[in-house]
Amino acid sequence: MRVHPLDSKLYDNIRFKLRKIDKQLPQNVLADKVTPSTIDSLIVLGDGREDYVVVPLICHHLNGNKTAAIVKPTFTRDGAIHTLKTIVKNYKTIAFILDQEKDKLPELSNKITMKLNEIGVKCEEIEKLVEGRVIRYECNLGDHRFRFVVVVNGIEDVGSHSHKIEDHLVMLAGVTVQNDSKDTWNELSEEERFGVFRRIHDDRGVAEEVFKQHFAGLRLLYC
């Protein structure tokens, strides 16, 4: 699956980082030429920076030649849900990826359904996967029906006091977290960090093991 960023900053961020991994990668991962009929899925990033590169790389392993639009709203985490009302109607499936941080998973799930209700979305929880880190809802906004898939970043076994996408990255890097996975990740050299991104791209087996919820959730965009 390829991604089609809907904003210039996001487009440049993804393109720039992918190019550092491999010069050919942007052409393979980004879809520049699209028609509305070829895209009915959207990925919403609740958090940025490393998600910009990790999510497109995982998408690249999934769903064949499909394409998903991707956005990073200005508000972070569950705050991003408020902006969804503007765009929901163009898509049949939406994946929302956010950091767990210090929230308990059931609390986070409640927060998300509350935010969805606030913008007028009625949702019904259908299933939970990967220990509750992937939640599939069937939703309605007016007469528009869509699937909403929440993917929560973080790995419990990584001893970070706040769980986020960096939990996965440091696990892949094989380093031990002292306090916060983000700090540990940032202490790595640029070369080491891009080595991890390259592994996500090159070794699907390892990537799928470490980013279980992302593979499970993003797979749902087109099934």
Added chain:
Amino acid sequence: MIKRLRLENFKGVVEGEVELDKLTILVGPNNSGKTTILEALFLAPNPFRQVPYVPETAVHLLLEYHKTLFEKGYTFLLNKYIAKNMLIKVDERELLFTKDPGPGIAVYTSYFPVGYSSFIRRIKEKNYIYLGYLHPDSRIECEPNVLNILIADNTLLLSTKLVKFAHEYLQRMWIEILNTKVPALISKEVSRFVSEEYVNITAEPFMADSMTLYVMLDDGTRIRLSDLGAGVHLYIINRLLYEHYRPDVVLWDDLETHFNPRFLSHIVEWFADLVEEGKQVIVSTHSLEVVEKIISYVNDSTVLLTSLRDGKLRARRVKPDELEEWAKAGIDPRYAEVFLL
């Protein structure tokens, strides 16, 4: 004011219509019809009229502007070069180009100007009056009284690509500009955005007997316009053209090209003044910075998001608060036009 433009078989557009405002900003991807809209509006008042460029005939200028080598003829105006009829309709007035019968293109209008008579032809159950003929060898044929006809508000197309055609015209017509206050006024305006102090614009010899245009600095030094920065050069030429020609409608293609944001703000202020004077401004841009500047300065401005697919021109009117909401949602209309149209 031109409120509506309809195109059929004009250049890449098989069919499409746009609604225009006092100030309209055309935004969209490459090849989405922005320049085509501006060129149609440039021809609409009368393709045979004189414009402030060399060549002086509107349609001939477009021919030179699109020419890459030594091509002749006007078939570039027709969709895929093979359409038999092409239509530019401004509000209720039509301009019809037809290759029937060939080999050239005959031009007619559905508007019957007072005091103008020529032969009338009935095409698709409508009467059209003959304006002139575009020959395959690029010659243009029309009666002298056709030159003064205005089928729509008079328009002036401004573009980086047209600067070279403007130079020759301005040099030829300099006597009409020389003793007006315009050159000094423009010099003063431009001085706000450059380190030097310009006091005037002059036309003088350069080498041997060749004439050229200069800005004159406060110490009397002259610098050729073409040796100035591209933005300053473009602005001076466009302002001179406007002040000399005084069109009803200014069409500016790719507004962001060559301008620093501060200079752009000045241009947008000028647009606001034009709109206040009752003029109409239509610009194309790829820059959201330009869009935001214009909508913050000019109340009656409209953003049109354009797209061209399979020859069908579409345009969606975008409200300023929609742009704001999209920005919050992480959507840039230039990247997401396929979903927004």
